Amino acid sequence: MRAVVFDLDGVLVDSEQQWDEVRRSVVAEHGGTWQDEATRALQGMSTPEWSAYLVEELGTALTPDEVAEKVVGEMGRRYSEGPPVLPGAVEAVRSVAEHFPVAIASSSPPTLIEHLLEATGLTEHVPVVVSSEQVAAGKPAPDVYLEAASRLDVPPGECAAVEDSDSGLRAALAAGMTVYAVPNPHYPPDEQVVARASVVLDRIGDLPAALGL
Template sequence: MSIAAVIFDMDGVLIDSEPVWEKVRHDYVVLKDGRWQPDAQRKMMGMSTDEWAAYMSDDLGVAKPLDAISGSIINLMAAQYLHHVPAIPGAVDAVKRLSTQFKLGLASSSPATLIDLVLDRLGLIDDFSAVTSTADVGSGKPSPDVYLETAKKLTLKPAQCAAVEDSTNGLISAHAAGMRVIAIPRPEFPPAPDALALADVVLDNIDQLTAEVITG
């Protein structure tokens, strides 16, 4: 089945935001007298908003209601993005280039407010035909739900979609959805070897993401 769409992850694929998420969450946990753990950010990558708020409460010891935790973190992230969106070099050009040849979707673990803010600041809102947050489907990655929902919005079968991911949970999610999986790992948060092995293609950077790579 030929590939008709490319579905991007956002954090770690289009923007170098995982270090920003880590700093914001770390500082908030410390401020609230919680217990930050060295692998906390890696564990939260791919979680939905409700899931990472619960993790921060249950595992990191933030004694606040879940909606207060998530609301505070989202507001802090929005403030960071209003100051500067850390676009990965080549990402905007890749989206613009591929939008002329494929339908584009976005399947992100970020909440809709942050997705909209980032796409607006990068000038990419009109390039995506379908945008889904894990908050819209309830289950975060590695569940395939966010990818399946995005394919549904694009009116395509999962096998007609290529997913571009960077993280362990994202790669597992896209593979479980039955999509062609293209991995662009981030050196700061490399995916687990068994998750990376699920990718059909592994690239060094997003500049290498061409139509030929997508279609195989």
Template sequence: MTTIEAVVFDLDGVIIDTEEVWEEVRRAYVAEHGREFLPDSQTRMMGMSTGEWSRHLSEDVGVPRRPEDVAADVLGRMAGRYREALPLIPGAVEAVRRLAARFPLALASSSARVLIDQVLETAGLRDAFRVTLSTEEVARGKPAPDVYLAAVDRLGLSPRVCAAVEDSSNGLRAAGAAGLAVVAVPHGVYPPAEDALALASLVVHDLSELTVEAVGKLR
């Protein structure tokens, strides 16, 4: 029988409630340049790497700035918002600490490295994770499996013995494609698509439900 030996967390939407902040900041930035989101821009960008979403805003939405400049502008604004107030999801720090006492943990996030480091430092969680990865550091962002495959590889394990904790459609698809056991924590404002949610072996609606016992039963 296979058992879970490690857990890989997403960041945005699982540990910090920032999807609305990302949307607000990027919409305002786009509007300042006389443009508007495309109908599917928000959904498409959830899970994209920094290079991918900045290219989308520059090339598809039409912001008259180079993708690297778009990224720098938006990340600077996001970092400022995090410095003002870190929107931790209730129970997130406790859930991470609870699982870290039993399993090696990794973080696989679509956020830029500068934001990952700032969040973990502010939340006091830097020591909880053995591995932290941004999709900036792999070839493709979510829903491609790259960041999950890299995370479990750095843990020295196979995907089969790892679990992922995710909220978004693209994140759930990435973890499922990588072969991890998937735990879904659906976001109330941005719920995952039904096909993505169907990939989850466990769905929790409150992080207090994310226990060592629940994770241990995934396989």
């Protein structure tokens, strides 16, 4: 293994519930109807994908661009008050970055990723950041992981991926990476998908030891 690629939401920040809450609010305020399957369907989608879903599938009476502006704007406001960083996440990234090149491959828009890195002092430790907005398809497609590996100049098969969600795990597996699963307790991924991970961790703080650091 020559590099480590981290997901963001659910791995480094406890934000999946906030994304869900904000999207539900925008849908409700603009004439849409939330559906039970929407939360899991949206996980891993890029901003263009989930904003279109809120309009086309849930009936939100806005354009996809307007939906994205409202949701990302509210998430940015919440992050400005202090991103919900998971315990041990910053220390884990710093520890790993002392030994391996590190990247983030996330479904979050670039502005939120950059804000998190700045707020946590991790910018200098993470030289490669890829948002699914910058590739053809969001997770569970492998595109964002393949792009991260390409920018690191490391073959995907020589990268470890750290993921928490069903769609994220599927994306990392499809990219051919060695997968370290940290299952999201709020939205547990499919057990059969988790079983395909090489290592399953209880918390992100356990990652350095799992990597033998």
